[in-house]
Amino acid sequence: MKPLKTQDERLIRAxxxxxxxxxxxxxxxxxxxxxxxFRDAVEDDDLVRRDLVALTVTDLxxxxxxxxxxxxxxxxxxxxxxxxxxxxxxxxxxxxxxxxAIPQQVLRQGANDPQIQMSTDLAAILNRYGVTxxxxxxxxxxxxxxxxxxxxxxxxxxxxxxxxxxLGSNAQLNGQTPAPPQGVxxxxxxxxxxRVTWEPIPHSHAVRIAAxxxxxxxxxxxFVLAGxxxxxxxxxxxxxxxxxxxxxxxxxxxxxxxxxxxxxxTRPRAE
Amino acid sequence: MATIVPQRTPPTSAVFAIxxxxxxxxxxxxxxxxxxxxxxxxxxIMKDVRMPAGGSVKMGPGxxxxxxxxxxxxxxxxxxxMTDDERRRYYRLTRLxxxxxxxxxxxLDAAVSSARSLGLLPQGGRS
Numbered sequence: 001m002k003p004l005k006t007q008d009e010r011l012i013r014a015x016x017x018x019x020x021x022x023x024x025x026x027x028x029x030x031x032x033x034x035x036x037x038f039r040d041a042v043e044d045d046d047l048v049r050r051d052l053v054a055l056t057v058t059d060l061x062x063x064x065x066x067x068x069x070x071x072x073x074x075x076x077x078x079x080x081x082x083x084x085x086x087x088x089x090x091x092x093x094x095x096x097x098x099x100x101a102i103p104q105q106v107l108r109q110g111a112n113d114p115q116i117q118m119s120t121d122l123a124a125i126l127n128r129y130g131v132t133x134x135x136x137x138x139x140x141x142x143x144x145x146x147x148x149x150x151x152x153x154x155x156x157x158x159x160x161x162x163x164x165x166x167l168g169s170n171a172q173l174n175g176q177t178p179a180p181p182q183g184v185x186x187x188x189x190x191x192x193x194x195r196v197t198w199e200p201i202p203h204s205h206a207v208r209i210a211a212x213x214x215x216x217x218x219x220x221x222x223f224v225l226a227g228x229x230x231x232x233x234x235x236x237x238x239x240x241x242x243x244x245x246x247x248x249x250x251x252x253x254x255x256x257x258x259x260x261x262x263x264x265x266t267r268p269r270a271e
Numbered sequence: 272m273a274t275i276v277p278q279r280t281p282p283t284s285a286v287f288a289i290x291x292x293x294x295x296x297x298x299x300x301x302x303x304x305x306x307x308x309x310x311x312x313x314x315x316i317m318k319d320v321r322m323p324a325g326g327s328v329k330m331g332p333g334x335x336x337x338x339x340x341x342x343x344x345x346x347x348x349x350x351x352x353m354t355d356d357e358r359r360r361y362y363r364l365t366r367l368x369x370x371x372x373x374x375x376x377x378x379l380d381a382a383v384s385s386a387r388s389l390g391l392l393p394q395g396g397r398s
Contacts, residue, residue, distance in 0.1 A: 022333075029340065033313055034332040036358035040314035041332075059331020067337055 023071035075267040085259040096248035103240045111210035111233040115226035123214035123224045130220025135168040147171040155228040288326035290372040292319035310351035310363035
């Protein structure tokens, strides 16, 4: 080994310090031969010093990024870790979906409860008298004052003739009695009953009604619609959705943290 | 017994240049199982790959040893175990490394022949 100039010694010391920037495993395996190789390059009189420094700096920048990425991949992106994390994430996603879907369905179905009883009762009366005559006999009067569908949370009733024209109602929206889409009547005509979420102002989510529509048969056929604003129910569903989202993010966070910690403690060690 | 070369993506320019550099060290009878006992150390490889004949790849120690690390893991090169300095390591091709180099050279040769037949390269030698 020939003696080096002070400037060359400094260069080698600087390179030796720069080697500490590599990941521990890589450094342990390769630092000594890398330093020896760099020393060989410094001792080579054919190599212009400026070129060597430029090459070494570029090489350091590129290989540092490459080796750190390789270390991260070997530590955290091993197939077994990724597989476990994906399975756990899928399970937690399913669980979070169930946490949302089950209460959502319970709340939504529960929103139909008084309407089912009201529409069934009124339909039973109208079945006997017919929709027109039944209304004349005051079948709707027992239900109290007029309900504002846009504001009130009270359930209400609307009676339609066989063509879907409103005949009587104890509810109004903007001074009128709205009717659900004709398709709902067609369905009820063949199936007897339908439970739908109805938006009386089309293409606007401002008013949403949990509606139960019953078929009235007999001499004057028609339909009875019992409805109630879903405002409160939807606020509760939104709360459930928010809780399910928080739970989901929390579970994903725990899975990510656990996977990272497990990956770190079981990472391939330097030989 | 013939060596089976598994299907793999073409080597990177750094890996190809290292394979080429170490191939020089292989003895002519290497395909019959005899490989050089000496091999080459890091700086010799670095110098070889800088040469036009070696691929003109400017490679520092970081890239060189990162590539050698991965090539050893893939079984393309091995340490000879010989040393003239406790910090210097010598490397040589394995049989798999020789096969991979041969198949890459065949691939490149076919590409060059094709380029010649299409008139993209002059006939009969380097431009």
